[in-house]
Amino acid sequence: MIGDYLPFWEKLGKAEQEKLEGCAKKQTFKKGTLVAGEHRECTGILVVTKGQLRVFVLSEEGKEITLFRLLERDFCLFSASCTMNGLTFDVMIEAMEETEVYRIPPEVYKQLREQSLAISNYTSEVMASRFSDVMWLLDQILNKRLDSRLAALLLEESSLAESEVLTVTHEQLGNHLGSPREVITRMLRHFQKEQLIGMSRGKIELLDTERLTALAEDSIR
Amino acid sequence: MIGDYLPFWEKLGKAEQEKLEGCAKKQTFKKGTLVAGEHRECTGILVVTKGQLRVFVLSEEGKEITLFRLLERDFCLFSASCTMNGLTFDVMIEAMEETEVYRIPPEVYKQLREQSLAISNYTSEVMASRFSDVMWLLDQILNKRLDSRLAALLLEESSLAESEVLTVTHEQLGNHLGSPREVITRMLRHFQKEQLIGMSRGKIELLDTERLTALAEDSIR
Numbered sequence A, B: 001m002i003g004d005y006l007p008f009w010e011k012l013g014k015a016e017q018e019k020l021e022g023c024a025k026k027q028t029f030k031k032g033t034l035v036a037g038e039h040r041e042c043t044g045i046l047v048v049t050k051g052q053l054r055v056f057v058l059s060e061e062g063k064e065i066t067l068f069r070l071l072e073r074d075f076c077l078f079s080a081s082c083t084m085n086g087l088t089f090d091v092m093i094e095a096m097e098e099t100e101v102y103r104i105p106p107e108v109y110k111q112l113r114e115q116s117l118a119i120s121n122y123t124s125e126v127m128a129s130r131f132s133d134v135m136w137l138l139d140q141i142l143n144k145r146l147d148s149r150l151a152a153l154l155l156e157e158s159s160l161a162e163s164e165v166l167t168v169t170h171e172q173l174g175n176h177l178g179s180p181r182e183v184i185t186r187m188l189r190h191f192q193k194e195q196l197i198g199m200s201r202g203k204i205e206l207l208d209t210e211r212l213t214a215l216a217e218d219s220i221r
Helices: A014-023 A077-082 A106-114 A115-141 A144-159 A170-177 A181-193 A209-217 B014-023 B077-082 B108-113 B117-142 B146-161 B170-177 B181-193 B209-217
Strands: A025-029 A035-037 A045-050 A053-058 A064-070 A092-095 A099-104 A195-198 A205-206 B025-029 B033-034 B045-050 B053-058 B064-070 B092-095 B099-104 B197-200 B205-208
Touching: A014 A092, A035 A077, A045 B014, A064 A115, A064 B170, A077 A106, A092 B117, A099 A106, A106 A115, A106 B117, A115 B053, A115 B108, A115 B117, A144 A170, A144 A181, A144 A205, A144 A209, A170 A181, A181 A195, A181 B053, B033 B077, B064 B117, B077 B108, B099 B108, B108 B117, B146 B170, B146 B181, B146 B205, B146 B209, B170 B181, B181 B197
Parallel strands: none
Antiparallel strands: A025 A099, A035 A092, A045 A099, A053 A064, A053 A092, A195 A205, B025 B099, B033 B092, B045 B099, B053 B064, B053 B092, B197 B205
């Protein structure tokens, strides 16, 4: 039931709940499907119930820059940008694995948001989160791509240790790169979310050396 | 009166209007004042009534990257980021000239937003606009800084024409840079907003060759 995936469900009135239940359609995207492209479709709000969507933009050179990923229970606003005044940019959305969503049609969502405080407030919060993700990316780009330097360092350590499991502290990595421990921890968590590494107590395991290598060699332009 | 500056004023109830009027304080920032810095202050919502605020971030090398500017009637959410779940980034805000604002205390604003659909919806819209501004900036950075290339071209044309007033079409500029006319027009409007150039029918006037030169020589890193 779609209500299970919407944190504001209990705050809605009966009529609003029924409206949402009546219009939300389950949809499945195969791995690799482009859920939204460059043609400003307005497919509606997608609520992920299984799988993973990647939201990205294309650079002039055709490079894909990932803005953020949407996992189970995430709420994709950017497939419904027509419902939101002021939202004037386009993104591409790709299913990274077989992904199931509930789709709420844009006109229903717009109407509900304009009537329901719970939905309106939730929309603001989701947008604030995604905005923060993009600001984080911008910070990465402006700050000489710590991700790239950290990936290079992890590969180097791995090669030195002749192992894909490293016993190195975040502080030690930070010292190598001249960055505070907190910044390194934040970046490692990002790597973990991107399934580049695994982390367990005191250990970092390189899970995808191929992508780490690409990242290490990479710069945004 | 603060109501004159709030587009949602008429949609508020009497009690909400009185609450806003009672708590909003006029405040003036001298040119150059840092209205918000890196210390996560939460001063509240600022509603600009006169002047201009610039919202920017600092790169690692200490370079200031302007995200957007707030002019009369604009609503500054980022000085009240504590009121918004999910908004986890910090920005700096500087008064570019003597700037007058109404300040709405964060706790009052948060409470009103949680109660008033009009304020909640307006907040989403403002956030969507600013998010779009930042996406535009990201696009600039990823796409080899068209602004820099266009500034260089305008200066070159000006030097060739021995005049600071150019009679050149957006299409011609686009042809020089290999960009569609629409993209050039959008960028020229941005330059105009930044007071780098003036535009009138068929003419482009360079207003600030110093900043254009800096832009032309510049790259984000």
